Amino acid sequence: MASPTLVRPGYRTLLRALLEQNGWLSWGRFEGHYANAAKKVAARMGNTPVSVARSTYMRWANGESTPEGVAQLVLEELFGIDFELLMGPAPDRQVELPGILDVTSRAAAMLVDSKWRTSMLYPTAPVAGVDGAWYLDGLDLLDSTSVAVQMYEATAHFDDDVVAIGPEHYPHIRQFVRPTRRALLLASVDESRDADGEGGLYVLDAAHARRLLAPERPVEMLPIPTAFRLDDVTFAVLRGVLATDNALAADDWPLHAEEQGLEQQLQRERSVYAREAVPGLSQVGSAWLGSRFCSHHAIRWLPKDGAPSALWSRAQIGEEVVPLLLFRQQHWFIDQIQSLAAGGNEPPGMAFCVPEDVVAASPLHERIMLFLALAWLEMRGLVTWVVSEPEYSKIDEFVLVPGEQAVVGTWMRAKDNIWSADVAVRKAQVRDYDLAVRHARAHSVIEGASSGARLRAAVDYLRLDQVWDTLPRRCAELGAYGTVDMLQARSRLIVLDELDQALRFVGRLAA
Structure with missing residues (x-):
């Protein structure tokens, strides 16, 4: 049966544009490429390669007839583009078409x-x-x-x-x-x-x-x-940075407006701010605003003559430690805590509750991001503890001055609120937070006498042992060039330098 004859469409097809771009308009140039693609299609389908006559090809190129049957598959194989798009119009405006992917x-x-x-x-x-x-x-x-x-x-x-x-x-x-x-x-x-x-x-x-x-x-x-x-390392970084940066850039104006009103809220020991107060705010935007308030609230209400010994985080998966690695304000907060803790008898630490079922359900790139956050904290001089009992995941986030006071500030997984903050001074309240920290110190699943030992234990608990032969090297390579040369941050609220330092720190662990 002869190829169906069509009314000439009145536009240059994408097929025609690609033939022009690749210099395949002449039958002699096109025939060999088509034959190679036909062999690949035939190998997949288990049949004989189809050929095309010169006259038929010229009608395709001129938009006078449409390929049928296996010929459509061959053209899709040759150009890597759906057949319907090949038969559609090429753009009217002047554009440079990308090269064909093999x-x-x-x-x-x-x-x-x-x-x-x-x-x-x-x-x-x-x-x-x-x-x-x-x-x-x-x-x-x-x-x-x-x-x-x-x-x-x-x-x-x-x-x-x-x-x-x-x-x-x-x-x-x-x-x-x-x-x-x-x-x-x-x-x-x-x-x-x-x-x-x-x-x-x-x-x-x-x-x-x-x-x-x-x-x-x-x-x-x-x-x-x-x-x-x-790979898993770059994907973890890329996904975390892109999602965070894009969301904060989109929320820049509402976040700026809300930030101006935080001072009044900071005057109160107890503060709860509902999500419905800022409709349309992204999840990352809510996290930034909540963490911004809670960190400043903690510094405002911690006793200036007491040394905080521990922080408690509700982060369990890689996504939830992205703020710790990227938010400028979180870096400032850790600096402030370390400054206040300088007069204490022992270095401060941060506790996490990461149950075993959460580890088992987390993709590899998520576990790598969580590990990078633990490494960053250790690099900054904080001891890290991880408990595995699920009941500890219900504890609010807090900063503890032992036996004296706990400043509570929950913004992660705070349900209908952007933040919920309070100051606990009654002995019974403070004792509960004290006991949680003592348990984390005594029963951490990443116990060790040094940063290296604790992080090596974290490798085992987070099931990263299967990639440990290559993970430090990949972190060292990426940290040496810097993620700032791979991805450009656009939001004023994040910085990539601390993430790069964490990558370099992990890179030195193997040595």
Whole structure:
């Protein structure tokens, strides 16, 4: 049966645009590429490769007829784009089309979603001239977010610790990074294979690519450090930073407005602030506002002549320690606690309740983020304790001056409230908090006489022993380059320097 003849659509199809871009308009150039793609399709389907006549191909290219049957699958294999989109219109405005990804690169992209269940990656444009997208779901504290993303094939220069995107991609990259929005580049390298045999992916913020490809800076290649390879460590960092940064940037004005009214609330020993008071605030925005109030409330109401000995956190999973690693105000709070504790008889510590079933249910990247937070606290001079009994997860967050006072300030998992704060001075109240801390000291599942010993015990409890052979090295690599060179923070409320220090600290543990 002859191919159906159609009325010429009156627009240039995406298929035509891709043929022009790749220099395949002539039958002689197209035939070989089509034959190779047909062999791959036939191998999957277990049949004989289909061929196409020159006259049929010319009708496809001119928009005069539509491929049918297996030919549609061959074209999808050849271009890596759904057939319906190939037959749709190419963009009217002048755009640079991205290069075609080979099968290894497409497989590496699909592997991302199978490896991390909070990820939905569409690394190429669904329609020419429209960017791809990466959707990242939140589990508890983090909001779901998305970021524009485009994948490019790159070559490995492992002697220089970089992979490089070549100049043939620069026209499209410059177009992709031009808008002032959050966007990521993914570089696919076939020579870099993981345990599953798929090509490696490397990530870079579009803002850094924009700087590197500035017209006044001629470059022969766009380098991405091999430290930025996408694995559980970089995924944990990337997801935490993107979700936090995007949410706080979106909430910037309401958070600024609410911050102006905190002083009146800080005058009170007891304060509860309902979520409905700030409708529409993101989960991360609520966490920032709640932690902002509770940290300042604690410093305001702690006795200036008493030395706090312990803090109690309700964080149990990686998402819930992201504020500790990223919020500027949390870094200030730890500094203030250490200053007040300087006159005490022993260094202060922070207790967590992380039951065994929570560990078992947490993805690897979540457990890595929790471990990084423990390492950061130890690096800062705080002893860390982890208890496993589930009943301790119900305790409010507090700062304790033993036998004298506890300042309670709960903002994490505070149900319908952004925060709930109080000052406990009655002996019976203080004794309850004292007993909780004594239990944490005596029964911590990460007991050890030094920071290194406690963190090595944390590796075992968090079930990170299977990645411990590589985790310190990966943290050292990422910390050496700095996450600030992989991702650019846009919100004024977070900073990446402390996270980088935690990565470098973990990197030194193996030694």
